[in-house]
Amino acid sequence: MAAQLTHAARKLWAACRRHPWMARAMASFIRPEPMPEAMKYTEWVLRALRGTDLRVHQVMHAHLMLIAYVQGLGMSMELEGHALQDTGVSNDEWMDRNGGRFAAIVSSGGYPVLATIFQHEPFELDLDSLFGFGLERLLDGIAVIIAETSG
Template structure:
Protein backbone atom coordinates (compact mmCIF):
# COMPACT_ATOMS: atom_id res chain seq x y z
CA UNK A 1 0.00 0.00 0.00
CA UNK A 2 1.31 3.46 -0.93
CA UNK A 3 1.89 5.55 2.21
CA UNK A 4 -0.23 8.69 2.64
CA UNK A 5 1.58 11.94 1.74
CA UNK A 6 2.81 13.75 4.88
CA UNK A 7 0.70 16.84 4.23
CA UNK A 8 -2.50 14.73 4.27
CA UNK A 9 -1.42 13.08 7.52
CA UNK A 10 -0.88 16.50 9.10
CA UNK A 11 -4.19 17.83 7.76
CA UNK A 12 -5.97 14.79 9.21
CA UNK A 13 -4.38 15.34 12.64
CA UNK A 14 -5.44 18.99 12.79
CA UNK A 15 -8.88 18.06 11.42
CA UNK A 16 -9.34 15.65 14.35
CA UNK A 17 -8.44 18.41 16.81
CA UNK A 18 -11.11 20.65 15.27
CA UNK A 19 -13.84 18.02 15.13
CA UNK A 20 -13.14 16.84 18.68
CA UNK A 21 -13.52 20.40 20.00
CA UNK A 22 -9.90 20.65 21.08
CA UNK A 23 -9.72 23.57 18.66
CA UNK A 24 -12.92 25.65 18.76
CA UNK A 25 -14.18 28.20 16.18
CA UNK A 26 -11.96 31.29 16.32
CA UNK A 27 -9.00 29.44 17.87
CA UNK A 28 -5.67 29.73 16.06
CA UNK A 29 -4.48 26.57 14.34
CA UNK A 30 -0.76 25.71 14.22
CA UNK A 31 1.08 28.09 11.90
CA UNK A 32 3.24 26.77 9.06
CA UNK A 33 6.31 27.25 11.26
CA UNK A 34 4.64 25.45 14.18
CA UNK A 35 3.70 22.57 11.85
CA UNK A 36 7.30 22.26 10.61
CA UNK A 37 8.51 22.05 14.22
CA UNK A 38 5.84 19.60 15.43
CA UNK A 39 5.97 17.20 12.47
CA UNK A 40 9.52 17.81 11.26
CA UNK A 41 8.49 18.67 7.68
CA UNK A 42 9.41 21.40 5.21
CA UNK A 43 7.49 24.69 5.04
CA UNK A 44 6.03 23.69 1.67
CA UNK A 45 4.50 20.55 3.22
CA UNK A 46 3.05 22.58 6.10
CA UNK A 47 1.53 25.06 3.63
CA UNK A 48 -0.11 22.25 1.64
CA UNK A 49 -1.60 20.78 4.82
CA UNK A 50 -3.20 24.08 5.84
CA UNK A 51 -4.40 24.62 2.26
CA UNK A 52 -6.32 21.32 2.47
CA UNK A 53 -8.11 22.54 5.59
CA UNK A 54 -8.89 25.89 3.96
CA UNK A 55 -10.43 24.17 0.93
CA UNK A 56 -12.56 22.07 3.29
CA UNK A 57 -13.79 25.25 5.00
CA UNK A 58 -12.42 24.16 8.37
CA UNK A 59 -10.03 27.09 8.75
CA UNK A 60 -9.84 30.65 7.46
CA UNK A 61 -7.10 33.26 7.12
CA UNK A 62 -7.59 36.36 9.27
CA UNK A 63 -5.42 39.27 8.00
CA UNK A 64 -2.90 40.36 10.62
CA UNK A 65 -3.84 37.46 12.93
CA UNK A 66 -3.17 34.16 11.18
CA UNK A 67 -5.11 30.99 10.37
CA UNK A 68 -8.13 30.38 12.62
CA UNK A 69 -10.71 27.64 12.99
CA UNK A 70 -13.70 28.65 10.86
CA UNK A 71 -17.19 29.00 12.27
CA UNK A 72 -19.28 25.88 11.80
CA UNK A 73 -21.55 25.65 8.78
CA UNK A 74 -24.50 28.02 9.05
CA UNK A 75 -22.86 30.21 11.70
CA UNK A 76 -21.59 32.87 9.33
CA UNK A 77 -21.29 33.84 5.68
CA UNK A 78 -18.08 33.06 3.71
CA UNK A 79 -15.26 35.50 4.32
CA UNK A 80 -15.33 38.16 1.56
CA UNK A 81 -12.42 38.44 -0.85
CA UNK A 82 -10.58 41.72 -0.24
CA UNK A 83 -7.26 43.16 -1.37
CA UNK A 84 -5.86 42.88 2.16
CA UNK A 85 -6.91 39.23 2.43
CA UNK A 86 -5.25 38.51 -0.93
CA UNK A 87 -2.02 40.24 0.16
CA UNK A 88 -1.86 38.38 3.48
CA UNK A 89 -2.45 35.02 1.79
CA UNK A 90 0.25 35.85 -0.78
CA UNK A 91 2.64 36.72 2.07
CA UNK A 92 2.01 33.34 3.71
CA UNK A 93 2.55 31.49 0.44
CA UNK A 94 5.78 33.35 -0.44
CA UNK A 95 7.11 32.94 3.11
CA UNK A 96 6.52 29.19 2.93
CA UNK A 97 7.61 28.39 -0.62
CA UNK A 98 9.44 31.40 -2.03
CA UNK A 99 8.56 34.10 -4.52
CA UNK A 100 8.85 31.80 -7.55
CA UNK A 101 6.04 29.61 -6.18
CA UNK A 102 3.68 32.59 -6.05
CA UNK A 103 1.40 32.78 -9.09
CA UNK A 104 -2.07 34.20 -9.40
CA UNK A 105 -3.43 30.74 -10.24
CA UNK A 106 -1.74 29.16 -7.21
CA UNK A 107 -2.96 31.95 -4.94
CA UNK A 108 -6.50 31.50 -6.25
CA UNK A 109 -6.33 27.83 -5.24
CA UNK A 110 -5.18 28.74 -1.73
CA UNK A 111 -8.05 31.22 -1.38
CA UNK A 112 -10.53 28.82 -2.97
CA UNK A 113 -11.51 31.27 -5.67
CA UNK A 114 -10.76 31.96 -9.35
CA UNK A 115 -7.78 33.82 -10.77
CA UNK A 116 -10.21 36.24 -12.44
CA UNK A 117 -11.63 37.11 -9.01
CA UNK A 118 -8.13 38.07 -7.85
CA UNK A 119 -7.60 40.33 -10.86
CA UNK A 120 -10.60 42.40 -9.78
CA UNK A 121 -8.55 43.45 -6.73
CA UNK A 122 -4.94 43.25 -7.99
CA UNK A 123 -3.93 43.82 -11.65
CA UNK A 124 -1.10 41.27 -11.63
CA UNK A 125 1.79 39.67 -9.80
CA UNK A 126 4.03 42.76 -10.05
CA UNK A 127 1.52 44.93 -8.20
CA UNK A 128 0.83 42.11 -5.75
CA UNK A 129 4.52 41.85 -4.84
CA UNK A 130 4.66 45.61 -4.34
CA UNK A 131 1.70 45.42 -1.96
CA UNK A 132 3.29 42.47 -0.16
CA UNK A 133 6.57 44.37 0.30
CA UNK A 134 4.69 47.37 1.66
CA UNK A 135 2.74 45.15 4.08
CA UNK A 136 5.94 43.46 5.26
CA UNK A 137 7.72 46.78 5.86
CA UNK A 138 4.76 48.04 7.90
CA UNK A 139 4.52 45.10 10.32
CA UNK A 140 6.87 46.47 13.01
CA UNK A 141 7.41 50.21 13.63
CA UNK A 142 10.94 51.60 13.89
CA UNK A 143 10.04 53.79 16.84
CA UNK A 144 11.37 57.28 17.67
CA UNK A 145 14.54 58.56 16.02
CA UNK A 146 17.54 58.29 18.41
CA UNK A 147 19.47 61.43 19.30
CA UNK A 148 22.77 60.10 17.90
CA UNK A 149 23.29 58.82 14.36
CA UNK A 150 25.23 55.61 15.21
CA UNK A 151 22.60 53.83 17.36
CA UNK A 152 20.03 55.07 14.84
CA UNK A 153 21.77 53.45 11.87
CA UNK A 154 22.39 50.31 13.90
CA UNK A 155 18.69 50.07 14.72
CA UNK A 156 17.80 50.65 11.06
CA UNK A 157 20.12 47.84 9.93
CA UNK A 158 18.81 45.37 12.52
CA UNK A 159 15.19 46.28 11.73
CA UNK A 160 15.75 45.64 8.03
CA UNK A 161 17.52 42.34 8.73
CA UNK A 162 14.54 41.22 10.83
CA UNK A 163 12.16 42.09 7.97
CA UNK A 164 14.23 39.96 5.61
CA UNK A 165 14.41 37.14 8.18
CA UNK A 166 10.59 37.03 8.41
CA UNK A 167 10.15 37.28 4.64
CA UNK A 168 13.18 35.84 2.80
CA UNK A 169 11.65 36.55 -0.62
CA UNK A 170 11.96 40.29 0.11
CA UNK A 171 15.65 40.21 -0.81
CA UNK A 172 14.66 39.33 -4.38
CA UNK A 173 11.69 41.68 -4.53
CA UNK A 174 13.72 44.75 -3.52
CA UNK A 175 16.98 43.84 -5.28
CA UNK A 176 17.15 46.80 -7.68
CA UNK A 177 18.46 50.16 -6.45
CA UNK A 178 17.87 51.96 -9.75
CA UNK A 179 14.29 50.61 -9.96
CA UNK A 180 13.12 50.70 -6.32
CA UNK A 181 9.72 49.39 -5.21
CA UNK A 182 7.24 52.25 -4.82
CA UNK A 183 6.22 51.28 -1.30
CA UNK A 184 4.99 53.91 1.21
CA UNK A 185 6.36 51.91 4.16
CA UNK A 186 9.75 51.38 2.47
CA UNK A 187 9.88 55.12 1.72
CA UNK A 188 9.04 55.79 5.35
CA UNK A 189 12.06 53.67 6.29
CA UNK A 190 14.28 55.83 4.05
CA UNK A 191 12.80 58.96 5.61
CA UNK A 192 13.53 57.58 9.10
CA UNK A 193 17.19 56.88 8.21
CA UNK A 194 17.61 60.36 6.72
CA UNK A 195 16.14 61.80 9.94
CA UNK A 196 18.82 59.87 11.86
CA UNK A 197 21.49 61.58 9.73
CA UNK A 198 19.90 65.02 9.82
CA UNK A 199 22.20 66.38 12.55
CA UNK A 200 25.42 65.23 10.87
CA UNK A 201 27.58 67.54 8.70
CA UNK A 202 27.19 65.27 5.66
CA UNK A 203 25.79 66.61 2.41
CA UNK A 204 22.39 65.42 1.17
CA UNK A 205 24.13 63.20 -1.37
CA UNK A 206 26.35 61.66 1.30
CA UNK A 207 23.34 60.97 3.53
CA UNK A 208 21.48 59.19 0.74
CA UNK A 209 24.57 57.19 -0.23
CA UNK A 210 25.07 56.25 3.44
CA UNK A 211 21.49 54.96 3.59
CA UNK A 212 21.89 52.96 0.36
CA UNK A 213 25.27 51.54 1.39
CA UNK A 214 23.83 50.22 4.64
CA UNK A 215 20.76 48.95 2.79
CA UNK A 216 22.94 47.14 0.23
CA UNK A 217 25.01 45.51 2.98
CA UNK A 218 21.95 44.12 4.77
CA UNK A 219 20.30 43.06 1.53
CA UNK A 220 23.41 41.24 0.32
CA UNK A 221 23.42 39.07 3.44
CA UNK A 222 19.66 38.57 3.11
CA UNK A 223 20.19 37.20 -0.41
CA UNK A 224 22.84 34.86 1.03
CA UNK A 225 20.34 33.78 3.71
CA UNK A 226 17.77 33.05 1.00
CA UNK A 227 20.27 31.02 -1.05
CA UNK A 228 21.34 29.09 2.06
CA UNK A 229 17.73 28.23 2.91
CA UNK A 230 17.07 27.13 -0.67
CA UNK A 231 20.20 24.97 -0.63
CA UNK A 232 19.09 23.39 2.65
CA UNK A 233 15.68 22.56 1.16
CA UNK A 234 17.22 21.22 -2.08
CA UNK A 235 19.89 19.05 -0.42
CA UNK A 236 18.37 18.30 2.97
CA UNK A 237 21.74 19.21 4.52
CA UNK A 238 22.58 21.91 7.05
CA UNK A 239 25.62 24.10 6.43
CA UNK A 240 27.75 22.03 8.81
CA UNK A 241 26.59 18.77 7.22
CA UNK A 242 27.39 20.10 3.74
CA UNK A 243 30.87 21.17 4.82
CA UNK A 244 31.52 17.75 6.36
CA UNK A 245 30.35 16.00 3.20
CA UNK A 246 32.54 18.21 0.97
CA UNK A 247 35.62 18.20 3.20
CA UNK A 248 37.45 15.64 0.99
CA UNK A 249 37.12 18.01 -1.97
CA UNK A 250 38.67 20.88 -0.04
CA UNK A 251 41.47 18.59 1.14
CA UNK A 252 42.11 17.50 -2.44
CA UNK A 253 42.20 21.10 -3.67
CA UNK A 254 44.67 22.08 -0.96
CA UNK A 255 46.95 19.14 -1.71
CA UNK A 256 47.55 20.42 -5.23
CA UNK A 257 49.18 23.69 -4.19
CA UNK A 258 49.96 25.47 -0.91
CA UNK A 259 47.65 28.11 0.60
CA UNK A 260 49.73 29.17 3.62
CA UNK A 261 47.71 32.28 4.53
CA UNK A 262 44.38 30.50 4.23
CA UNK A 263 45.80 27.59 6.26
CA UNK A 264 46.91 30.02 8.96
CA UNK A 265 43.40 31.45 9.29
CA UNK A 266 41.60 28.12 9.39
CA UNK A 267 44.15 26.03 11.29
CA UNK A 268 42.86 24.20 14.36
CA UNK A 269 39.31 25.52 13.95
CA UNK A 270 40.65 29.00 14.52
CA UNK A 271 37.58 30.78 13.26
CA UNK A 272 33.91 30.11 12.79
CA UNK A 273 32.02 31.74 9.94
CA UNK A 274 28.28 32.31 9.93
CA UNK A 275 26.09 34.87 8.24
CA UNK A 276 25.19 36.23 11.67
CA UNK A 277 28.80 36.85 12.72
CA UNK A 278 29.45 38.31 9.27
CA UNK A 279 26.50 40.68 9.77
CA UNK A 280 27.74 41.83 13.17
CA UNK A 281 31.31 42.36 11.94
CA UNK A 282 30.29 44.07 8.72
CA UNK A 283 27.76 46.34 10.41
CA UNK A 284 30.26 47.67 12.95
CA UNK A 285 32.97 48.17 10.31
CA UNK A 286 30.49 49.99 8.05
CA UNK A 287 29.51 52.26 10.93
CA UNK A 288 33.21 52.85 11.71
CA UNK A 289 33.71 53.99 8.12
CA UNK A 290 30.71 56.35 8.32
CA UNK A 291 32.10 57.74 11.60
CA UNK A 292 35.45 58.42 9.91
CA UNK A 293 33.68 60.22 7.05
CA UNK A 294 31.70 62.36 9.51
CA UNK A 295 34.88 63.25 11.41
CA UNK A 296 36.60 64.18 8.16
CA UNK A 297 33.62 66.31 7.09
CA UNK A 298 33.52 68.02 10.47
CA UNK A 299 37.22 68.85 10.27
Protein backbone atom coordinates in the same frame (compact mmCIF):
# COMPACT_ATOMS: atom_id res chain seq x y z
CA MET B 1 23.45 58.51 15.19
CA ALA B 2 25.42 55.24 15.18
CA ALA B 3 22.93 53.66 17.57
CA GLN B 4 20.03 54.63 15.30
CA LEU B 5 21.80 53.29 12.19
CA THR B 6 22.68 50.08 14.02
CA HIS B 7 19.07 49.69 15.08
CA ALA B 8 17.84 50.42 11.54
CA ALA B 9 20.20 47.86 9.99
CA ARG B 10 19.38 45.23 12.60
CA LYS B 11 15.67 45.83 12.09
CA LEU B 12 16.06 45.29 8.35
CA TRP B 13 18.27 42.22 8.95
CA ALA B 14 15.63 40.74 11.27
CA ALA B 15 12.99 41.29 8.59
CA CYS B 16 15.19 39.46 6.06
CA ARG B 17 15.66 36.61 8.55
CA ARG B 18 11.87 36.33 8.95
CA HIS B 19 11.18 36.73 5.23
CA PRO B 20 14.13 35.41 3.14
CA TRP B 21 12.48 36.63 -0.09
CA MET B 22 12.68 40.23 1.13
CA ALA B 23 16.28 40.88 0.06
CA ARG B 24 15.37 40.05 -3.53
CA ALA B 25 12.17 42.09 -3.32
CA MET B 26 14.12 45.23 -2.38
CA ALA B 27 16.68 44.63 -5.11
CA SER B 28 16.28 47.72 -7.26
CA PHE B 29 18.04 50.91 -6.25
CA ILE B 30 17.77 52.41 -9.71
CA ARG B 31 14.05 51.68 -10.15
CA PRO B 32 12.65 51.32 -6.65
CA GLU B 33 9.02 50.50 -6.15
CA PRO B 34 7.07 53.31 -4.45
CA MET B 35 6.20 51.60 -1.16
CA PRO B 36 5.04 53.72 1.78
CA GLU B 37 6.53 51.40 4.44
CA ALA B 38 9.92 51.35 2.71
CA MET B 39 9.79 55.13 2.41
CA LYS B 40 9.03 55.40 6.14
CA TYR B 41 12.14 53.31 6.80
CA THR B 42 14.17 55.56 4.50
CA GLU B 43 12.86 58.66 6.24
CA TRP B 44 13.78 57.20 9.62
CA VAL B 45 17.37 56.42 8.52
CA LEU B 46 17.79 59.80 6.83
CA ARG B 47 16.59 61.49 10.01
CA ALA B 48 19.37 59.72 11.93
CA LEU B 49 21.93 61.21 9.54
CA ARG B 50 20.32 64.67 9.38
CA GLY B 51 22.30 66.16 12.26
CA THR B 52 25.67 65.42 10.65
CA ASP B 53 27.67 67.59 8.29
CA LEU B 54 27.27 65.09 5.46
CA ARG B 55 26.21 66.55 2.14
CA VAL B 56 22.80 65.51 0.84
CA HIS B 57 24.14 62.95 -1.62
CA GLN B 58 26.42 61.50 1.08
CA VAL B 59 23.42 61.01 3.38
CA MET B 60 21.56 59.15 0.65
CA HIS B 61 24.64 57.12 -0.25
CA ALA B 62 25.13 56.12 3.39
CA HIS B 63 21.51 55.02 3.57
CA LEU B 64 21.69 53.03 0.33
CA MET B 65 25.02 51.48 1.33
CA LEU B 66 23.44 50.28 4.57
CA ILE B 67 20.55 48.73 2.67
CA ALA B 68 22.89 47.16 0.10
CA TYR B 69 24.95 45.58 2.86
CA VAL B 70 21.90 44.03 4.54
CA GLN B 71 20.52 43.03 1.16
CA GLY B 72 23.74 41.29 0.12
CA LEU B 73 23.80 39.09 3.19
CA GLY B 74 20.05 38.60 2.91
CA MET B 75 20.50 37.26 -0.61
CA SER B 76 23.09 34.79 0.71
CA MET B 77 20.60 33.67 3.32
CA GLU B 78 17.92 33.19 0.68
CA LEU B 79 20.32 31.19 -1.52
CA GLU B 80 21.20 28.98 1.45
CA GLY B 81 17.50 28.36 2.01
CA HIS B 82 17.03 27.39 -1.63
CA ALA B 83 20.04 25.06 -1.48
CA LEU B 84 18.57 23.32 1.55
CA GLN B 85 15.16 23.07 -0.12
CA ASP B 86 16.59 21.79 -3.42
CA THR B 87 19.04 19.25 -1.97
CA GLY B 88 17.68 18.42 1.49
CA VAL B 89 21.25 18.82 2.73
CA SER B 90 21.83 21.23 5.64
CA ASN B 91 24.84 23.54 5.75
CA ASP B 92 26.47 21.36 8.42
CA GLU B 93 25.87 18.20 6.38
CA TRP B 94 27.27 19.92 3.29
CA MET B 95 30.42 20.94 5.17
CA ASP B 96 30.78 17.42 6.59
CA ARG B 97 30.60 16.03 3.05
CA ASN B 98 32.98 18.57 1.53
CA GLY B 99 35.29 19.45 4.42
CA GLY B 100 37.85 16.83 3.41
CA ARG B 101 38.10 18.24 -0.10
CA PHE B 102 38.59 21.76 1.27
CA ALA B 103 41.24 20.49 3.68
CA ALA B 104 43.09 18.66 0.90
CA ILE B 105 43.13 21.73 -1.33
CA VAL B 106 44.19 24.08 1.48
CA SER B 107 46.95 21.73 2.68
CA SER B 108 48.37 21.31 -0.84
CA GLY B 109 50.79 24.17 -0.20
CA GLY B 110 49.27 26.60 -2.66
CA TYR B 111 47.27 28.47 -0.03
CA PRO B 112 49.63 29.24 2.87
CA VAL B 113 47.65 32.14 4.35
CA LEU B 114 44.38 30.25 4.19
CA ALA B 115 46.09 27.23 5.78
CA THR B 116 47.26 29.29 8.76
CA ILE B 117 43.74 30.53 9.39
CA PHE B 118 42.39 27.01 9.68
CA GLN B 119 45.35 25.80 11.78
CA HIS B 120 44.49 28.01 14.74
CA GLU B 121 40.83 27.35 15.39
CA PRO B 122 37.84 26.02 13.52
CA PHE B 123 36.08 28.63 11.42
CA GLU B 124 32.33 28.51 11.38
CA LEU B 125 30.57 30.88 9.06
CA ASP B 126 27.57 32.34 10.84
CA LEU B 127 25.67 34.99 8.90
CA ASP B 128 24.61 36.77 12.08
CA SER B 129 28.20 37.19 13.30
CA LEU B 130 29.30 38.19 9.80
CA PHE B 131 26.47 40.72 9.73
CA GLY B 132 27.54 42.22 13.06
CA PHE B 133 31.21 42.41 12.08
CA GLY B 134 30.47 44.02 8.72
CA LEU B 135 27.91 46.43 10.14
CA GLU B 136 30.45 47.74 12.66
CA ARG B 137 33.01 48.31 9.87
CA LEU B 138 30.41 50.01 7.69
CA LEU B 139 29.42 52.36 10.50
CA ASP B 140 33.11 53.04 11.23
CA GLY B 141 33.46 54.15 7.60
CA ILE B 142 30.43 56.42 7.81
CA ALA B 143 31.88 57.92 11.03
CA VAL B 144 35.13 58.69 9.18
CA ILE B 145 33.26 60.48 6.39
CA ILE B 146 31.29 62.48 8.95
CA ALA B 147 34.52 63.44 10.73
CA GLU B 148 36.09 64.50 7.40
CA THR B 149 33.13 66.68 6.45
CA SER B 150 32.93 68.21 9.93
CA GLY B 151 36.27 69.65 9.38
